[in-house]
Amino acid sequence: MQQGPESLFYNGFSSFSKSCRDRGRFLIKATRVNGVFSDDPLSNPDAKHFEKISYDEFISMGLKVMDTTSIVMCRDNNLPVRVYDMAIKGALLDIVQGKNVGTLIG
Numbered sequence: 001m002q003q004g005p006e007s008l009f010y011n012g013f014s015s016f017s018k019s020c021r022d023r024g025r026f027l028i029k030a031t032r033v034n035g036v037f038s039d040d041p042l043s044n045p046d047a048k049h050f051e052k053i054s055y056d057e058f059i060s061m062g063l064k065v066m067d068t069t070s071i072v073m074c075r076d077n078n079l080p081v082r083v084y085d086m087a088i089k090g091a092l093l094d095i096v097q098g099k100n101v102g103t104l105i106g
Helices: 012-021 055-060 068-076 091-096
Strands: 027-031 081-085 103-105
Touching (some): 055 068, 081 091
């Protein structure tokens, strides 16, 4: 099975596995919205944006930006997750440079 963003079967677990294998400092999750919200901001303009949220808060709130298994594995391996909007020009570079973009889960 092909692994990568072009694959239908690419998921958070694949990213988690690669990050652990490569001894990553954090996992970067690109989405269509700029971070984690209390609800889908594309359908609910009143959804609350989280600048930072703990793994356990993410799980208990049932948020859907990543699957629960991946979040638990990141938590258990102390691997923070940065969620950001891939359409924002320069956002990935900002993240790598340590700037606060999107949401930090950890």
